[in-house]
Amino acid sequence: MPKPLHPVGIFGGTFNPIHFGHLRIAQELIDILGLKRLHLIPTGTPPHRAEPSVTARQRAEMAMLAVQDHPHIVLDEREVVREGFCYTVDTLTALRADYGPDQPLVLLVGADAFLGLMGWHRWSALFELAHIVVAHRPGVLTHTWQDAMPIELLREYEHRHCDDAAALALAPAGRVLPLAVTQLDISSTAIRQMVAKTRSPRYLLPDAVLRYIEEHSLYVE
Numbered sequence: 370m371p372k373p374l375h376p377v378g379i380f381g382g383t384f385n386p387i388h389f390g391h392l393r394i395a396q397e398l399i400d401i402l403g404l405k406r407l408h409l410i411p412t413g414t415p416p417h418r419a420e421p422s423v424t425a426r427q428r429a430e431m432a433m434l435a436v437q438d439h440p441h442i443v444l445d446e447r448e449v450v451r452e453g454f455c456y457t458v459d460t461l462t463a464l465r466a467d468y469g470p471d472q473p474l475v476l477l478v479g480a481d482a483f484l485g486l487m488g489w490h491r492w493s494a495l496f497e498l499a500h501i502v503v504a505h506r507p508g509v510l511t512h513t514w515q516d517a518m519p520i521e522l523l524r525e526y527e528h529r530h531c532d533d534a535a536a537l538a539l540a541p542a543g544r545v546l547p548l549a550v551t552q553l554d555i556s557s558t559a560i561r562q563m564v565a566k567t568r569s570p571r572y573l574l575p576d577a578v579l580r581y582i583e584e585h586s587l588y589v590e
């Protein structure tokens with residue numbers, strides 16, 4: 370029997386700014402799935418929210434400061450340099466072309482993002498391109514979260530749901546795995562608000578990222 374391939378992780382976000390909530394779920398995914406590589410992908414121009422207050426380049430620079438010494442996380446700037454809206458389906462299509470048809474790809478999203486998946490461009494094509502791992506997030510009702518899913522998403526979830534992380538190495542795409550991760554009630558919104566009120570977000574994000582925010586006077590009002 371051929372040896373299963375190590376899945377490749379993919380984690381996109383606005384990262385305005387990146388914080389320990391993001392970094393912790395990325396680390397837990399790496400450990401649980403035995404990933405050798407996770408692409409950390411700051412969004413360029415997001416289709417789904419107002420233009421972030423900080424440029425994609427600066428959000429990417431903060432993400433780089435957060436992961437530059439990590440042995441398995443690579444900062445992937447393909448969305449930062451893309452013209453126009455950044456759709457995840459396009460990013461996954463490009464990664465699928467890079468890695469070939471057999472490589473298991475695993476897209477990491479938080480539970481709040483997964484609940485909004487039907488609003489994503491060509492959302493049902495995402496399941497053909499990658500597995501989706503859904504990290505629990507404080508504030509999202511995880512024990513009854515199926516009740517919060519729109520019916521079409523629930524149908525996909527019930528069809529694709531699996532609880533065995535090892536199963537993701539056995540197919541290139543198509544499964545949905547909920548992941549009970551350490552719950553860190555941190556959001557970029559809260560960090561931006563703290564800075565605006567001259568309160569320190571220290572210990573919610575890496576020191577190097579906080580220094581960058583201070584040096585560039587980000588989020589001050």
Ligand SMILES: Nc1ncnc2c1ncn2[C@@H]1O[C@H](COP(=O)(O)OP(=O)(O)OP(=O)(O)O)[C@@H](O)[C@H]1O
Pocket residue numbers: 381382383384385389390391394477478479480481482504505506507553554555556557558559
């Ligand atoms: N504390 C957290 N725990 C689990 N998942 C998280 C956490 N923070 C963010 N995520 C997930 O990380 C991805 C990127 O999130 P994003 O960059 O929008 O951060 P955010 O903190 O939600 O930002 P904002 O407050 O600006 O909306 C999303 O899939 C989101 O669900």
Ligand SMILES: O=C(O)c1ccc[n+]([C@@H]2O[C@H](COP(=O)([O-])O)[C@@H](O)[C@H]2O)c1
Pocket residue numbers: 380381382383384410412415416417418455456457458482488489490
């Ligand atoms: O492709 C889409 O239509 C789409 C719609 C909403 C969100 N996304 C992606 O989901 C990821 C998390 O988004 P956010 O807003 O929680 O930072 C990020 O990589 C976005 O590009 C993608």
